[in-house]
Amino acid sequence: YHSFEPRIILNYILRDDFSVKYSFSKMNQYVHLLAYSGTGIPSDYWMPSNRNIKPENSIQNSIGLAKIFVDGKFELSIEAYHKTLSNLISFVPGSNLIGNLDTWENVVEKEGKGINYGLEFFLQKKQGKTTGWFGATVAKATREFKNINNGAPFPFKYDRLFDIGIVLNHRITENITFSCSWTYGSGYPVTLAKEYYRHNNDDIFVYGDKNSDKMRDYHRLDIAMN
DSSP, rough: OOOOOOOOHHHEEEEEEEEEEEEEEEEEEEEEEEOOOSSSSOOEEEEEOOOOSEEEEEEEEEEEEEEEETTTEEEEEEEEEEEEEEEEEEEEEOOOSSSSSTTTTGGGEEEEEEEEEEEEEEEEEEESSSSEEEEEEEEEEEEEOOTTTGGGOOOTTOOEEEEEEEEEEEETTTTTTEEEEEEEOOOOEOOOOOEEETTTTTEEEEESSTOEOOOOOOOEEEEEOO
16 A cells, blocks of 8 residues: 655744644554454454555644743643544454454454544643643544444544543652642443343343443542652
């Protein structure tokens, strides 16, 4: 396969402390993320492009604002992005790679499409005895395949609506520092059974829409003294 990957980065400085930036990129990826989002052991595989599996393509546009204030002590940036993807692959519903590794092309759906978009916010304190940053992202990632979820778009396995991070560092004395960090993320999508029934002494599970359920939200706090 041959590809052309143009990239554009523009930065316009309105004032010494304020700028606007724009970026465009067209990229190709020759390995495919094949993700399983059902119950059981979570599995991600990286599969190669070949004669029948075309490389993935993506086009991304982003625009952002950057501001420095309080004599350079603080820096604020806000950025929005939109990304389209094509030639994605996904498991055929109910299939996996166990026993099918040599013929893995037969258990995947091809020519999928995807859309990722979001808004990123970042505030950093760079000077003084107390430094740190606050970052937050609001994002959405969907996938669409002709023969999955009745052709309707569904959340990607790693679709996360909210992602927040806070880091604080404080110098108590010349040789004693205190630091802490907190992260929070919305629960990832998962496909769960909605009901089941018995047939010939077997449990038959009935599943809902693809990735229509959510795992619990995640958060973590780390505290350190050096």
